[in-house]
Amino acid sequence: MALNVYMIFNGECRQAVEFYGQVFGSEARIMSFGDAPPNPEFPMPEEAKNLVMHAELMISGSRVMFSDSFPGRPYVKGNNIELAIVSTDMDEVKSIFNQLKEGGKVEMELQETFWSKCYGKLTDKFGVEWQVSHDDGSAHQGE
Numbered sequence: 001m002a003l004n005v006y007m008i009f010n011g012e013c014r015q016a017v018e019f020y021g022q023v024f025g026s027e028a029r030i031m032s033f034g035d036a037p038p039n040p041e042f043p044m045p046e047e048a049k050n051l052v053m054h055a056e057l058m059i060s061g062s063r064v065m066f067s068d069s070f071p072g073r074p075y076v077k078g079n080n081i082e083l084a085i086v087s088t089d090m091d092e093v094k095s096i097f098n099q100l101k102e103g104g105k106v107e108m109e110l111q112e113t114f115w116s117k118c119y120g121k122l123t124d125k126f127g128v129e130w131q132v133s134h135d136d137g138s139a140h141q142g143e
Helices: 013-024 090-101
Strands: 002-009 029-032 052-059 062-068 081-087 105-111 119-123 129-134
Touching: 002 013, 013 052, 013 062, 081 090, 090 105, 090 119, 090 129
Parallel strands: 002 062, 081 129
Antiparallel strands: 002 081, 029 052, 052 062, 105 119, 119 129
């Protein structure tokens, strides 16, 4: 299991990731919202397609994750850090999510996505935003 810092930006994520990548000598993996498979129930707004859905850099041995805020989602500078729990143990993912959601607010229930067999997002009862995700290890082979 890993605990990762997840930094959220308001449209300038790509520039931030490229800057941090240069500073720390790390090559970024960047996925745009437009790279996601289309969902007719939730059409992608045109202004979101080039925004960063997810990016990662290895900085001093730690995986740091980045994203742009989705259009229409409130963005508050200074409150743009989330914690991301990533585990190869599916039971651990479910247990952590279910404990963190008690008294909190679930933004996205645990579910299979195109990047994870099990992913969920919530704000706990203390106002801390969490992303909980299963990683089967295939996305990071060779690191």
